Amino acid sequence: MEHTESNITPAPMLEARNLTKVYEDGIKALDNLNLKVEPGKIFAMLGGNGAGKTTAINLFLDFIQPTEGMALINGINANKEPLEAKKHVAFVSENVQLYPNFTAMQNVDFFVRLGGKTHYSREQYEAALHRVGLQSSAFDKKLKDFSKGMRQKTGIAIAILKDAPAILLDEPTSGLDPKAGIEFIRLIGELRNEGKAILMSTHDIFRAKEISDHVGILNNGILMAEHSSDDLRGVDLENLYVEYMAGYMEHTESPIANALKPS
Ligand SMILES: Nc1ncnc2c1ncn2[C@@H]1O[C@H](COP(=O)(O)OP(=O)(O)OP(=O)(O)O)[C@@H](O)[C@H]1O
Ligand SMILES: [Mg+2]
Incomplete structure (x- = not known):
């Protein structure tokens, strides 16, 4: 069969297939999750x-x-x-785990080398730290004297330098001040444009809508809905979210929910 643009789907960089987690105490935290993130796309949960x-x-x-x-x-x-899978992914969490007695520069050097990238110069480390908005006076200070947001910026710089095709972000903007939050969103937009596949969790509905290619709404471990940015254009995502959370979708007469119901 001849391939045309429309029948070639790029392979996903990140994919959950019927992904389910029941913790030891019997809590079903994730129930049959299916999602795909292609290169050059941002999926916000x-x-x-x-x-x-x-x-x-x-x-x-x-x-x-x-x-x-x-x-x-x-x-x-x-x-x-x-080990093989982790070569392809960089991760930034809400509470970045770095070495408190190392400086920002030492942490960057240590973790970037650990991630297999040994060719960077100090200038390149500095450029990455600049890019995430860490003030240069902090580059050679120990992490234990950093604020949460400064630690997070250091973690983000490490993730950029790791240059992995997939990036996982767990509430990446939670510790950032508003300016840093805006800059961070711009930065992940740039990373997406460089072809990274980005899966992030967030509580920031407005940013999710602004930046994401796909938005998924999870409730009790179930992916209640997934919408592309095209579906969401002109939609009040905050109201939609509240409606999903309240479990209105089955019965609601809401014009917002109805507009997005699968036909
Ligand atoms: N290690 C664990 N052992 C047992 N239950 C857990 C564990 N970690 C999480 N859970 C439970 O799994 C469910 C999902 O938790 P999870 O941390 O994935 O939620 P979340 O969406 O990240 O929430 P938040 O927005 O607060 O970060 C919750 O009911 C939580 O209590
Ligand atoms: Mg969480």
Whole structure:
């Protein structure tokens, strides 16, 4: 069969297939999640506290094992071949885990080398730290004297320098001041344009709508809805979110929800 533009779907860089997690205490934190993130796309997961967002991200990182289903990074099963899978992914969490007694520069050097990138110069490290908005006076200060947002910026610089095709972000803007938050969103837009596949969790509905190619709404471990940015154009996402959370979708007469119901 002849291939045309329209029948070639790019392979997803990140994919959850029937991904399910039941914790030891019986809590089903993630229920049959299916999602795909292609190169050059941002997928934002919205959902209340305890919806299962961090659980989903932690499964991709092999911090925890799935009960059923699989998490794939560049087609590699993240829980069966974690070392291979992790070569293709960079991660920034809300609480970046770096070495408090190392300076920002030492942390960058250590973790970037650990990620297999050994060719960078100090100037390139500095450029990355500048790019994420860390003040240059902090480059050679120890992390233990950093604010949460400064630690987060250092973590983001490491993720950029790792130059992985997939990026996982768990509430990346939570510790950032408004200016840094705006700059960060611009930065992940740039990374998307460079072809990275980005899966992020966020509580920031407005930013999610502004930046994402796909928005998924999780509730009690279930992906209630997934919309492309085209679907969402002109839609009041905040109201839509509230309606999903309230479980109105089945019965609602809301024009917003009705407009987005699958036909
Ligand atoms: N290690 C664990 N052991 C048992 N239950 C857990 C564990 N981690 C999370 N859970 C439970 O799994 C569910 C999903 O939690 P998760 O952290 O994935 O939510 P979240 O969407 O990231 O929430 P938040 O917005 O607050 O970060 C919650 O009910 C939580 O109590
Ligand atoms: Mg979380």
